[in-house]
Amino acid sequence: MDSVDTARALARAAGRGDAGIVRLGYGGATYNRIIPRIVRSARSTYPGIELRLESNLLSGKAFDKVADREIDIGFGRLPGSRFGVRTHLLAKEHLVVALPADHPLATREAIDIKDLRDEVFVAPPASDGSSVRNLLIHTATEAGFAPRVVQEAPDSLTLLSLVAAGVGVTLTLSALQFYEPEGLVFRPLVEEVPVDSVVMWHEANTSRTVHSILRLIIAEAGTGGIHTKSD
Known part of the structure; x- marks a missing residue:
């Protein structure tokens, strides 16, 4: 097959949604766990599609991009929303409290957010567009206090390691309860704070190739790709 025939074949495949480049951005431990599964499935189902991955992209920045x-x-x-951005629900999560195992509140079955008023917190940086940071601030504010953040870290697993080391407490996602380093415990909040995890795309993006990958992502999430509880 010469170069002209090859170009025509690729154009036909792209028109069917079977070939092309899809730029995919993600961040956070929840999504880091499912990206390998998505990439593996895409390579098997659509060998003509190249996924170009951008990691460490937290929620706010993902909406922007x-x-x-x-x-x-x-x-x-x-x-979270931006003009022209559409979303599809992948999973329903909720916030949980991460505590050092020897913390006095660790003996409780569930924790009232108001009982964290005098605690020090670790959290993602405010500048990174973290939805978890925003939810921490909002939830604490609704309970009548401003959380005192003494240390920041760019990812959830590092934050949980800081909690295990006794640096502070934090609110994190229920999907992260699989991560159990020594010295760390998770407890639910008395009043559950739901969190919707979504995949997003621009409504003006009509590429069949992009929509092929969107359908694949939604299918993978529906078959256990995103875990909302400890597994």
């Missing part, structure tokens, strides 16, 4: 058409597909959490 999809809105600006810098990536085709992003992962994030609600609340």
Whole structure:
């Protein structure tokens, strides 16, 4: 097959949604766990599609990059929105409290957020667009206090390691309860705070190739790709 025939074949495949490049942005431990499964499935189902991955992209920045058409597909959490960005629910999670195992509140079955008023917290940086950081601030504010953040870290697993080391407590996602380093415990909040995990794309993006990968992601999430509880 000469170069002209090859180009025509690739164009036909792209028209069917079987070939092309899809730029996918993600961040956070929840999505890091399912990306290998998505990539494996895409390579098997659509060998002509190249996934270009951008990691360490937390929710707020993912919304920005999809809105600006810098990536085709992003992962994030609600609340969050940008003009022209559509979302599809992948999983319902909730916030849990992460505590050092020897913390006095660790003996409780569930924790009232108001009982964390005098605690020090570890959290993602405010500048990184973290939905978890925003939810921490909002939940504490609704309970009548401003959380005192004494140390920041760019990812959830590092934050949980800091909790295990006794640096502070934090609110994190229920999907992270699989991570159990020595010295760390998780407890539910008395009043559950739900968190919706979503996949996002721009409504003006009509690429069949992008929508092929979107359908694959939604199917993978529906078959256990995202875990909302300890597994």
